[in-house]
Amino acid sequence: MSAVKNPGDSRLRRWLHVGFCAAVLFFLVAPVLVVIPLSFNAEPYFTFTEGMLRLDRDAWSLRWYSNVVGEGRWLPALGKSLVIGTAATIVATTLGTLAALGLNSPAMPGRGLIMALLISPMVTPIIITAAGMSFFYSDLGLGQTYTALILAHAVLGAPFVLIAVSASLSGYNHDLNRAAANLGADGWTTLRRVQLPLIAPGVFTGALFAFSASFDEVVVVLFIGGPEQRTIPREMWAGIREQISPEILAVATFLIVFAILLLAAVNWLRQRDYVRTG
Amino acid sequence: MVNALNDKRVRAALLAAPLVVFVAVTFLAPLVTMLVRSVYEPAVADSLPATLEALADWDGRELPDEEIFRTAGMEFVALNEERALGSVATRVNRLQSGMRSTLLGSARRLENDLPEGSWRDAMIEADEDWGEVSTWLAIRRAGERFTPRYYLNALDLDRGAAGEIVAQPEDRRIYVSLLWRTFLISATITAISLLLAYPLAWLLAHARPARAGMLLLLVLVPFWTSLLVRTTSWIVLLQNQGVINDLLVVLGILADEQRLSLIYNMTGTIIAMVHVLLPFMILPLYSVMRTIPPRHMQAAASLGGSFWQSFRRVYWPQSLPGVAAGSLLVFIMSIGFYITPALVGGRTGQLISSMIAYHMEQSLNWGLAAALGAILLLLVVLLYLIYNRLVGVDRMSLS
Numbered sequence: 001m002s003a004v005k006n007p008g009d010s011r012l013r014r015w016l017h018v019g020f021c022a023a024v025l026f027f028l029v030a031p032v033l034v035v036i037p038l039s040f041n042a043e044p045y046f047t048f049t050e051g052m053l054r055l056d057r058d059a060w061s062l063r064w065y066s067n068v069v070g071e072g073r074w075l076p077a078l079g080k081s082l083v084i085g086t087a088a089t090i091v092a093t094t095l096g097t098l099a100a101l102g103l104n105s106p107a108m109p110g111r112g113l114i115m116a117l118l119i120s121p122m123v124t125p126i127i128i129t130a131a132g133m134s135f136f137y138s139d140l141g142l143g144q145t146y147t148a149l150i151l152a153h154a155v156l157g158a159p160f161v162l163i164a165v166s167a168s169l170s171g172y173n174h175d176l177n178r179a180a181a182n183l184g185a186d187g188w189t190t191l192r193r194v195q196l197p198l199i200a201p202g203v204f205t206g207a208l209f210a211f212s213a214s215f216d217e218v219v220v221v222l223f224i225g226g227p228e229q230r231t232i233p234r235e236m237w238a239g240i241r242e243q244i245s246p247e248i249l250a251v252a253t254f255l256i257v258f259a260i261l262l263l264a265a266v267n268w269l270r271q272r273d274y275v276r277t278g
Numbered sequence: 279m280v281n282a283l284n285d286k287r288v289r290a291a292l293l294a295a296p297l298v299v300f301v302a303v304t305f306l307a308p309l310v311t312m313l314v315r316s317v318y319e320p321a322v323a324d325s326l327p328a329t330l331e332a333l334a335d336w337d338g339r340e341l342p343d344e345e346i347f348r349t350a351g352m353e354f355v356a357l358n359e360e361r362a363l364g365s366v367a368t369r370v371n372r373l374q375s376g377m378r379s380t381l382l383g384s385a386r387r388l389e390n391d392l393p394e395g396s397w398r399d400a401m402i403e404a405d406e407d408w409g410e411v412s413t414w415l416a417i418r419r420a421g422e423r424f425t426p427r428y429y430l431n432a433l434d435l436d437r438g439a440a441g442e443i444v445a446q447p448e449d450r451r452i453y454v455s456l457l458w459r460t461f462l463i464s465a466t467i468t469a470i471s472l473l474l475a476y477p478l479a480w481l482l483a484h485a486r487p488a489r490a491g492m493l494l495l496l497v498l499v500p501f502w503t504s505l506l507v508r509t510t511s512w513i514v515l516l517q518n519q520g521v522i523n524d525l526l527v528v529l530g531i532l533a534d535e536q537r538l539s540l541i542y543n544m545t546g547t548i549i550a551m552v553h554v555l556l557p558f559m560i561l562p563l564y565s566v567m568r569t570i571p572p573r574h575m576q577a578a579a580s581l582g583g584s585f586w587q588s589f590r591r592v593y594w595p596q597s598l599p600g601v602a603a604g605s606l607l608v609f610i611m612s613i614g615f616y617i618t619p620a621l622v623g624g625r626t627g628q629l630i631s632s633m634i635a636y637h638m639e640q641s642l643n644w645g646l647a648a649a650l651g652a653i654l655l656l657l658v659v660l661l662y663l664i665y666n667r668l669v670g671v672d673r674m675s676l677s
């Protein structure tokens with residue numbers, strides 16, 4: 001009724017609300033995107049030069065991109081990030097998917113407690129995890145090895161897989177298992193032929209999250225990685241700390257494009273998940 | 279039937295077991311290692327066994343006798359020859375400053391010129407600190423294998439000469455105030471995030487599904503973008519010669535010499551962290567608000583309530599689970615945050631995490647790093663348990 005009594009008030013409120021939300025969305029997205037045009041700056045500055053604003057061709061250039069490719073620092077780093085990320089994702093996805101299947105069975109004892117334990121690497125501050133791992137792996141003599149980094153990134157990524165697969169399984173119809181059993185399938189066959197194909201979108205979503213977590217992880221790399229394991233985040237960290245150069249913006253642009261592709265992939269998978277189970 | 283249920287239980291447990299074991303070995307064991315390090319420090323005890331055994335019977339009131347001086351002096355010399363005295367000296371120095379040079383200097387002099395007469399006179403001549411009872415007490419205390427001193431230090435406390443607990447000297451009290459600052463900054467970030475997220479989540483929750491999906495993607499873009507990239511962006515935007523200051527100068531709002539210091543201080547930490555953590559506030563709010571039927575607000579309005587009355591009495595109470603979930607999540611993530619404050623926080627925008635990193639990487643005081651880590655871990659676990667009770671971790675969602 002108040003809306004009827006005072007229509008101007010309500011419309012004003014509506015506009016204020018939409019304007020405020022637009023500002024918040026701008027705050028969320030603009031800082032990420034501003035890096036992209038700045039990475040084509042011909043000058044070593046971090047702001048738009050007058051030439052760039054006038055759209056002078058000379059003010060824009062690809063020099064930072066050619067530096068990134070030519071410098072011999074970033075490509076090996078990309079290779080290392082890919083190796084560690086892929087290995088960690090395989091471990092995390094395998095263990096996380098199996099655990100999700102177990103934990104989402106109604107028969108699972110102590111479900112809540114185990115779930116809380118398995119998710120805890122995701123919520124524990126990374127600085128604590130990294131400090132503990134640094135003590136642990138150096139005591140084991142595994143300090144500064146790929147093995148240590150892969151195990152570390154796998155345990156950090158597994159909770160993402162667990163959550164994503166659990167979400168997929170929550171829409172899963174357990175009657176299908178019974179139907180498969182009635183048709184003579186054993187537990188393993190049911191898992192492989194019925195359950196896994198249906199939750200595949202969840203598994204891939206989890207794997208993408210786990211990979212992205214590893215691909216962006218720097219604190220554990222700083223604490224337990226040696227001079228050999230200079231991944232992309234490690235190089236970016238050094239670049240930002242020591243002497244920030246526009247090359248960083250070129251690498252950042254690459255990572256933004258990568259993030260948008262990942263987001264698109266996850267979004268696509270989610271829609272598939274709805275089609276099948278929702 | 280019972281057998282069938284047992285079979286299912288066993289199968290479920292077997293499926294979960296590999297990850298449980300993996301998390302126990304690669305995550306819990308490192309945390310336990312850290313907790314052990316925070317109270318266990320065997321290095322000095324292992325290096326100076328004879329000295330510490332001799333000091334065990336000493337009364338601690340008067341200067342030790344010649345026998346103890348000789349045992350200790352010879353052990354210092356022997357360690358110095360093995361180049362192993364340095365790490366012992368560093369550890370004793372943490373209990374009493376100046377001890378590093380006392381130990382290393384005296385050992386060098388004794389090594390060059392082994393005393394023929396009294397070790398006691400020779401050592402006091404080499405460094406008069408050896409004539410102080412407190413020097414010997416410090417060595418005895420440094421030799422304790424299990425020690426609460428890292429926790430005491432982490433709380434700005436220390437033990438006095440007689441073992442009583444005393445406050446650290448004023449200039450060395452840093453951790454309690456840093457912990458407070460961590461709390462205040464985290465609370466500020468949580469509050470700002472809630473203010474920004476609430477109206478947006480409302481809009482998303484009650485928009486047409488297609489449009490809500492589009493807008494949600496905008497929320498998720500920063501969520502997916504590398505943390506280091508987002509931090510780089512803020513450096514680019516906020517620095518003195520950065521985009522925002524340039525814009526303010528060009529628009530004539532600021533004169534060139536009035537440029538704002540927006541980064542490398544607490545302001546920088548808060549702005550960049552709100553940006554990083556905002557999606558973690560928006561998503562739980564959104565998922566709760568989606569379940570509140572818009573009819574409730576319409577009903578309240580038709581009963582004569584003003585917008586604010588209806589909001590306060592009808593909508594807000596129903597959205598509280600989302601407020602609690604989002605706020606707890608953002609607060610938990612804030613108090614342990616490291617990367618962003620380390621890169622944009624300067625001197626005044628550092629959180630407790632940066633002291634852990636400092637002691638891990640620079641001062642190499644691992645015991646203290648472990649104790650600070652353990653205190654932070656305790657806080658996070660408590661908040662996590664509250665979160666689990668209120669929201670349930672299994673209801674955590676990724677999108």
